[in-house]
Amino acid sequence: xxxxxxxxxxxxxxxxxxxxxxxxxxxxxxxxxxxxxxxxxxxxxxxxxxxxxxxxxxxxxxxxxxxxxxxxxxxxxxxxxxxxxxxxxxxxxxxxxxxxxxxxxxxxxxxxxxxxxxxxxxxxxxxxxxxxxxxxxxxxxxxxxxxxxxxxxxxxxxxxxxxxxxxxxxxxxxxxxxxxxxxxxxxxxxxxxxxxxxxxxxxxxxxxxxxxxxxxxxxxxxxxxxxxxxxxxxxxxxxxxxxxxxxxxxxxxxxxxxxxxxxxxxxxxxxxxx
Numbered sequence: 001x002x003x004x005x006x007x008x009x010x011x012x013x014x015x016x017x018x019x020x021x022x023x024x025x026x027x028x029x030x031x032x033x034x035x036x037x038x039x040x041x042x043x044x045x046x047x048x049x050x051x052x053x054x055x056x057x058x059x060x061x062x063x064x065x066x067x068x069x070x071x072x073x074x075x076x077x078x079x080x081x082x083x084x085x086x087x088x089x090x091x092x093x094x095x096x097x098x099x100x101x102x103x104x105x106x107x108x109x110x111x112x113x114x115x116x117x118x119x120x121x122x123x124x125x126x127x128x129x130x131x132x133x134x135x136x137x138x139x140x141x142x143x144x145x146x147x148x149x150x151x152x153x154x155x156x157x158x159x160x161x162x163x164x165x166x167x168x169x170x171x172x173x174x175x176x177x178x179x180x181x182x183x184x185x186x187x188x189x190x191x192x193x194x195x196x197x198x199x200x201x202x203x204x205x206x207x208x209x210x211x212x213x214x215x216x217x218x219x220x221x222x223x224x225x226x227x228x229x230x231x232x233x234x235x236x237x238x239x240x241x242x243x244x245x246x247x248x249x250x251x252x253x254x255x256x257x258x259x260x261x262x263x264x265x266x267x268x269x270x271x272x273x274x
Contacts, residue, residue: 029242032103037073038065041090041102044076047184048207048267049107056203057106059263060127060254064104067250075102083109087118092237103236104247110233110274121235122244125251126274127260128203131229132163134220135187135205140196146221147172153196154178156186163199166222184208190215202229206269231274 032038040061042050049057058074065072077099080086089095090105108114110126134144141149151172157163159179167177180186183200187208190198198205199220209215219227234251236244254260255273264271 028237028240029246032070032243036071038068038070038104039073039075039102040065041075041077041100041105043079043107045182046079046107047182048203048269050076056128056264056267056269059266060251060260061104061106063254063259063263064247064250067253068246075100083114084118087121087235091121091235101237103240103243105235108233108235110231120238122238122240123233123235124244125248126231126233127251127255128232128264129229129272129274130201130203130232131227132166132199132220132225133202133205133217134197134199135190135209135215135217136197137190137193137195138214138216144216144218144221150197150221152176154194156180156189156195156198158183158186158200158204162225163201163220166220166224167199169224170222202272203269207267210268233274 038061042055042057042061045051046057047053047055049055061074062072075090077086077090077095077097080089087105087108090100090102092101094101108123110123115123136144141153143149147170154176155167155173156178157167157180159181161183163183164177164179168174178186178189178195180189183198183204184207186195186198187200187204189195191208191212199222202217205217209217234247236247251260254263260273261271
């Protein structure tokens, strides 16, 4: 019988600790497989990603569930004050309205500061890079030479958004800015001729405008915007290691097969892999 040294004892203790840490993750995924369902949280009013009419996030969630051999259970929920609220309500604790937590949350910023602040969740599987852009009616604004070209024009944006923030931060524009519940609603007003331009995300613009030649999309001429945009991914509970690995594998397969691009194209949006 081999002698039990301090090194071998330490190795045994570490192995035991590893097993104790990973066991809940394995148990969680076993429970999901036993139920036959993957519960996925999506925002209840966030077109073109999610909403009553479905969206990109709905379709990606369904594709992931299918690859895992599970049925999909969508959990729509209202957005909180910030992403930390949503991670708490829908990933690791549960919503005060009695919904959640879900196995997986869609549409989470893959951002280091968010990860550090929310260390009880795992943020992973980036699937899109979005940016803020400007779309304008070419008859109303035939040439765009910076912010001054927008002065005196009717401009729309979504409430509580980076688009609204930068527009309202421009003293020469704020009196002509109209705020709407969603970026999609602002874009619909643009198409209807009630606005001259809209500042919104690329996904929102592409989903509504559908390459309409009467409108032109450009980078928004505001210095405070993040030029590289932001990356969108997913989140699970920190110890849901096996689930995260399975979901990541499914997302990789969706990109490799070209299916991810088709899911975006269904909604008029070009897939942009991070």
